[in-house]
Amino acid sequence: MDLHEKRIPIIKIRDFLIVSIQVDMHDKLAIQLQSQILEEIGRTGAKGVLIDISVLEMVDSFIGRMLSGMASMASIMDAAVVIVGMQPAVAITLVELGLEMPGVDTALNMEKGMEMLEKRLKDLEHNFF
């Protein structure tokens, strides 16, 4: 597998961005993805980001911090981040590692994550009027 020159695609559907991480990310790629997503939020005005990590076999402290950092930055830009599909072994390891991911919402799968974001959007509209 060529690890160089990889870019992770970001797809926009309605008000949401969808990102599916399909590669074992090295640190620079993780940082690049973080800024790529924030740029896309800024460019499209997306209200939510779904990040599918179901293929990731490992989330270490660096990737964990990248994800929670992105959630706080996105929230400043008025977008919610939902991490979907974390493997049970990854969740167990993250807790044992002692890594907390404040501000990061998680959902079991893409569909549930989408429901979370839609509900949030509806609540926001409701509160506005």
Next chain:
Amino acid sequence: MLELAPDRNFELLGEYAIETEYDIVMARQTVRQFAKKAGMGIVDQTRITTAVSELFRNMYNYAGGGKVLIERGDVESHDALIITCIDHGPGIENLELAMSDGYTSGMGMGYGLPGTKRLVDRFEIQSKINEGTTVRIMKWK
């Protein structure tokens, strides 16, 4: 090079250099393959892969890289996968502090050592200022 219990006899499975970020990714994938081959379950595979990822990154960030040995052997009648990380970096001044939970060394690499220790069955570390650091972790099958 610092020696950790050199009397043990392990079978060397591989030796890898960590010089770039790509090396970190390749080496942690290699460790996972060996863990799988050793018959570890998916959670233990994930634990050992995550643990080495933390150690490899420490070597890369703080010592400019280093060397990794992957071995398999019998430790106290456990079938063990043994990973040794050797660097010639600045060394760790206060090991006790570095091993205490919540300690972070400037660049936000906080959870490194104590977190890594929790993921494995055996954790050994030696460090000498201006000579380097050797960390050896073991995971039973």
